[in-house]
Amino acid sequence: MKKLFFTAALALLAMGVFAQKKVMKSAQKAFKKGSYEEATTLAKQAAENAETSGNSDVYSLLGKISLQKFIDGGLEDLELAKESLNWFNKALELADPKAKEDILEQALTNPLNDQEAVGGEQLGLLEYWLVGVANVALEDEDYAKAYPYLDLAYQITPSVDRAFFTGYAADNADNEEKAAEYFKIVVAATEAYGNKSYAFQKLIQSNIDGEKFDDALGYIRTAKDTFPDEELYGNWEVEVLIKAEKMDEAIANLNKIVEAGNADKVTYYTLGFLQWNNEQLTEAEVSAKKALEMDPNYLDAFYVAGSVIFNQGVEMMKEASMSVDDDAAYEAKKKAAQDRFKEALPMFEKLIAADADDVYALRPLSTIYDQLGMDAKRDEVLDKLEKLDGGE
Template sequence: MKKQITIALAVSISAFSFAQKKELKEAEKAIKGNNYAEAKTALKQAESQLSEMDEKQKAQYYYLNAEALYANGAASMKDIDSALESLSKVQGDYVSESSDLKQSMVNGIIKKGNKFYEAKDFSTSSKYFEKAYRLSTKDTLFLYYAAATAVNVQEYDRALVLYEELKNLNYTGVEKQYFATNVSTGEEEILDKSTRELYVKAKSHTNPGERMTESKKPEIVKNIALIYISKGDDEKALKAIDEARAETPDDINLILSEANIYYKLGNTEKFKALLEKATQMEPNNPELQYNLGVISAESGHPEEATAYYKKAIELSPNYINAYINLAALILSKEESIIKEMNGLGSSKKDDLRYDELRGQRQDLYKQAVPYLTKALEIDDKNISAAKTLVNIYSILGEKAKHDELKVKVEALEAEAK
């Protein structure tokens, strides 16, 4: 009797083992045929028998389950996470296969990240680059890409976390770069070492060389500071700027950003000192003069802004934005005039004041016209400058100029469509 029970039990265990092998084999066959839905069905049936499987079968199950979930790169981010969880349970057998699959997943995720990047879907691209890094933490470059693409779509909170992680890892991104000059184009090209040597040997390239790339650490700490500025966290921003300036003490933009924070905090003395430092460092930099003009205008210093814009034009006569901003500064005075005009009564005194203010308003328009005209000469497709001029000519009663420019504006608007 005992012998019969033992035999029956042995037959039962054998039947379970046979069923498990059959379902795993079916899943494996379905995966090879790219039929992942069928593979998932077979694996679902095998899942209920996990407790009866030996270690090798369990390892095979978890490996095949990861393959089915990943679906050769067609998986969603959620399925990728599930596939990774399944791979983490593989022990003993299939460890080598799991390692290969994981690397294949990394490559596929990077490929998808690049695809989303090329489609300018920076948000999704960033998440794929981060996933690639989480899968292969030695590839810190992808953590950098994740942070940089997050900034592109102003996902500042997420970018900040990634940049802080890069900073804590002391990531620099410095690497050796190989280059040579293309004989047919005369342009320098960045190549991998073996390709460069092949091209030089074939005489299609000359002047081979190598150099170390610049560190990305200054950019990282700078972006951390700028994100804190955008969030209005002045205390952390100033601390981050101190770190950033320690990396790049001569970065004009950091000095300007710091100056702007001090202005917000009411520390005008520090604000002016930093502006003076910036101009001393690069007195002939038109972009710096322009940026100083922008900061001065935003900080409520129109006279200083005007001087900086004019200096930018002196250094670079075709600096179109300086002309436009000069016109904007002039026209910004219009608001207070209109406000007073609208508040006047109907007395004779008020009528006289109204006429006086109307004259002041027209004088502002006349002062702005040369700057807008010059901007339009530099860029004849600048619709913003053209529209403003059309409105000014209308108010000034210069019908011929208004009509001529209106035709141009309509043509530009039609072209934009």
């Protein structure tokens, strides 16, 4: 009796498995006929049944159904594309090697009809259409459309090149957060890649704009190691150090540029400006004058050199006033101060010639005229300042 019962149970089990396989066959037939809703209902029924839920073919079919609906809808409904991708990924988890090969088979353009694809019918076909739409959108500079298609395509076949163009599309669509995610993938890649510098620059600028200076410096320094011949990153490092108020580091970096023989007039001017603000007056004067050697009409460098020399003259006059009981010492310090004023004089006059209303040049100039006994010019400058300050 037990044997009879056991045999009957096995028969019922076999009938159940057969029934579910029949459901799958019916689902496949419905799909081929274009009855997608019926095919979906039957395939999901098979997916929910214990006898067939572990069969990768079930999920491949569901992926094909969503993919075909995506294609028939003019490749516009990305939710269907995402749905298709999810089903195919589920199929891959369960598939044997041969089934995986089928799922991943690449689709190619039909050489006889460039509007058709041949080859793969699953993930490869989904990727084919996603990339096709994205490429057209990129050519049309419709980045808002290109980005989500590229984002899905990257999930199918990740690569540095695809990461870059996905980030590029996101960036131009003003999706900075997603752009940064993809550009980080690009800069982290160990392989050489032509657009890696662009990705670095975007990440650096984004962090500067967000005042994340330490993060910006991290990318800058990695970029310097990656592109040792690119001067951009060294100059950028100095700029960010200044913004981050790390003056000593900024000065040290500029000195490295000078020592390497790569300094231009802007480098020397910037170094002089920072040294001046860091109260390194002797060094600041040397740097600013070096910039003027390179460009005798460099107005910004005149500001630094003139201001440093003027401030030194003022300090010398203060020292002279403290030596009133020693005539010789007083005269010596006064003469040294006047020599400094005489040197600064043409620098400020050069600035006034470029902009007659430059109060930052007029104010020290009035003091210089006064100290050098040029009373008429002093009064002229003072009158000018009074008018600019709203006195008339």
